[in-house]
Amino acid sequence: MTESTTTTPNRSLNLKTETPTPETCKSSEHFNIIMNKIHDFFNEKKFCDVTLIAKDNIYQIEAHKMILCASSDVFLGMFGGSMREAAENKGNLDIEGPILELVIKYIYTASIELTADTVEDILRAACLLQLTPLKSLCCDFIVKQLDSSNCLGIALFAEQYNLDDLYKQSETFVCDNFGKLRKDEEFFKLDVYQLSKFLSSSDLRVDSEEDVFRSLMSWIDHDKTNREEFMSKLLHHVRFPLLTPKFIASCIEPSCKSIECERLICKAYKWHLLPEFRLSLYTEKHTQLRNFNGMVMAISGWSANGGALNIGLYYPVLNDWIYKSGIPALTFGREDFGSTSFKGKLIIAGGVLTTTKELTDRVDCLDLKTFKWSSLAPLNTKRKLFGMASLNGCIYAVGGCQGGVNFNTIEKYDPSIKQWKYVAPMNYSSPVLVCVSVTLNKLCVSIKTGQGMSTMYHHNLYDPANDTWTYDWLVTNDNLVGTGTVSVFSNDFFIAVAKNSILRYNYVIKSSEVISLGKTFVKGDCDHCEGFGDRMIAYGNNLFQEYNPFRDEWKTMPKFENTQGKVLLISNQSYNP
Template sequence: MEDQNTEDLYRSINHAERMIRKVEVYAQKRLLCDVVLLVGERTIPAHRLILSAASDYFAAMFTNDVREATQEEIRMKDVDSDALAALVQYMYTGRIELRDESVESLLSTACLLQLSEVVEACCGYLMKQLHPSNCLGIRQFADAQGCTDLYKVANNYVMENFCDVMQNQEFCELSADEVSKLLTNDDLNVPNEEMTFHALCTWAKHDMSTRKKYLSKLLANVKLPLLPPQFIADHVETNALFKEDRECQELIMEALKYHLLPERRHSLQSPRTKPRKSTVGVLYAVGGMDCTKGATSIEKYDFRANTWTQVANMNGRRLQFGVAVLEDKLFVVGGRDGLKTLNTVECYDPRKKTWSLMPPMSTHRHGLGVGVLEGPMYAVGGHDGWSYLNTVERWDPQARQWSYVAPMSTQRSTVGVTVMCGKLYAVGGRDGSSCLRSMECFDPHTNKWNLCAPMSKRRGGVGVASFNGFLYAVGGHDAPASNPTSSRFDCVERYDPKTDVWTTVAPISSMRDAVGMCALGDRLFCVGGYDGTQYLADVECYDPNTNEWTKVSPLCTGRAGACVVHIRHTQLI
């Protein structure tokens, strides 16, 4: 048989719409209806065919061998009559009105009837209505209805806006278990741990007589050791809520020991000493070498959001410079601009987003390391364009001037510098003839450098950082790039200043040098680097408890030799 000529085929444009409108009129006039839904005293006439076509719930009811398949009247239990009537009308018209006072009953009934489009529309409506005064209720409702997307959005809203949420009635009416779940969540967006302590006190005072018995359990969810010692003395230890509770007093004593005995902190680690992501501050990755032969951009990392964003640009090209945080600002020190080695110092204020020029160093330096120790900032080693340097300069922020201190025992460029336990450490680097294994530390009180135990490998372009009382040396190369036998490392060594011993820990994911290193919260971050082929955007963080590196969100721009520093949130407010 030949195919019918499409030119002879007539198709009505609005046939289906006209048909369904007629069926709707029949339902309104109770004509040709073959089923009546009963809700309380209300009767809702309908057509099985329409209900089955629109709702999987009714399709299963009317097309299977169940009692309701042949009943003319069907009793609907545990549903709101207005919601059911509105949804039956929706099945005929495809339209439904969403209002504040009825959307929750519509959503719960639509979930029952498996009307996925209505469920999605109601969830979208409730997402738009989220407010600190209602978000906890919407979150609880979404959980009860199994609306995972709405629950996720509402929960994220609660976490993000907790400081406002805790001041509303819904928070005060939560159960102890619900409060506990909130306070144990490290994604809670609070500027400091004091805020979670105030939240607990607010909740407890709302109904002291019945809530007193939960205080020790809930106080254990507050990170008391991370509170400032003055706050503990003034607001926690003297608080009448906790005076008569022995377990609460033990928690307060634990926090005081954490501050009074810093040398024992390693043995006092617990969930209470793990900071919340929102309280640890941010990382800044400044400049470095990229595919354009010199990145001028500055990126900021938000630990809680796991995102990097570009926030500023340097005033010009700088490579192999140093950066330190001093007076709540980023000090960019020395480097080279591609033509000459610099002694200039610029200062970036993250709050004002402004740059200012500072007094220059006495010596031009690139490949230097920078660290802040007990107030002053130190510029260590480097190369002046002619020779490798062992000289060290100190910036006095009060006098606003540079002066020389004792030189290192060894000339070092591409040196790793960090501060730990009241001393300044210079790690590895190059002396002009080879890459170095050696490390030395500077005591500002004696103005002397002392040699420490050497690393197991020679490391130029090494990334270093101090973290939890240890010094970490990450990546690097064992010879200049011009040397054909040169190789880069993925290995990581950790130095214990108490024993003067290096140990090997888990390696990073790939071999590279010129990585940026910095601690943030309870993690150590390894940022960017060069693998011999490309400038990397990779970022990994190290968990000392598991001895594992985990990849996190990459940089916006791949870069090597970026200076990575940490600024606390309190400095940015």
């Protein structure tokens, strides 16, 4: 008789057993090994239990039911229920044989080779089989191929198959390149619903609202017999408040024959001629600039002794400031200089050097992406207390003085030749130049003359197209601190005056009115004023305020934190870092 003994596990590794909590361990290789083995079974046609039949009824692929059902709800419904396919273990698919083979191999391997010739058919198959990851791969591939020759077709394809992300990206491309696409053959293939969708978009990037109307007319003229009936429907998407009465009368009115079109034109004229009825005529969307993604740039910390600059960038979309601090000041500190924004750069020109008190002709620019300084060609004339503005890809330096001499000269910087050259001079010269702004594609130069009770402000227009001036199109006697054009009202010019009011001048009816400050306006001295798209931005008493002409009201913008030293306010409608 043998004595029974109790055996214990052989713990030759002598590991500690006191740790009470077990550790869950996972192998990253396990599933890969299994899927590779299943893929081998697929290639060798081992254990296959279903047959997929392609569109031609000839191309057949044997596969594993469990793998297919786990990958696609379409296969799960086909083989996992009471359908005929489940009983017969066969399924017919409306997919071409070679494409079906690529898709099934993707199901087993999670990889697929995409080409420009196959991606569209593979994406259709992925949509049919509800293979979301494969759809994403195809859409990512297509986005990389987006260009002006295919973006409209891709947008329509994405809309047809409910590919939201692909549609948004292709629509964005269409809107960003609309100026080119409206001349492309694909544009003329759009139906009226598709065209309406694009024309109504606020993201459409066009030089002016005139381009929207011209694209509409080119689409109609391409097949006038069948498309002319859609004229009034499409005209509803044109933002008439952004067009001048002259353009409406000369370009739109002759093209309109229906009663509905005439009603739209009459409504547009009423808008321009009777400002008091504007709120009842259009929604705010119809008065907003398209694709306006600009910013307001405020610079503080500027002093005669130099020092670091603090730049705040205000984006209306965010309704907040983004700060860039500690930016090096100019090596040559200066006062009484001119400044403007130009193609993503801050331009500082002329003025008085703080070290020597001498006038300078230096022109420096700060890149708002790299925040590094560089130099441009010097001015032809050393000047101070002058105005600057950018228009049509050039920079203008206007007026100013040197010693006891007041200038009426204008210099234009042309980046294509990297030089300044003189253009037609003004009739006026003044030791105080109030403002240079851009309106109606012209420079508006506001000059102060006289003193005391005889002080007058002369507003003059310079047309760069023919190098000519229009003098005294408006004369005011209020203490002027800034001017600006709010582009949404294409016939209105806005002037900010120091007694906290805004003067609106209408080009068409040639009359002016003082605009109500509104209940939300915070009173205080106004130091700066800038037109900003369809808004006016004013700065004073360390507060930034925004005026909405459509609503005739002010609102206080988020607080600008860096207000030490001199503050420069520059609006920039095109730069988007």
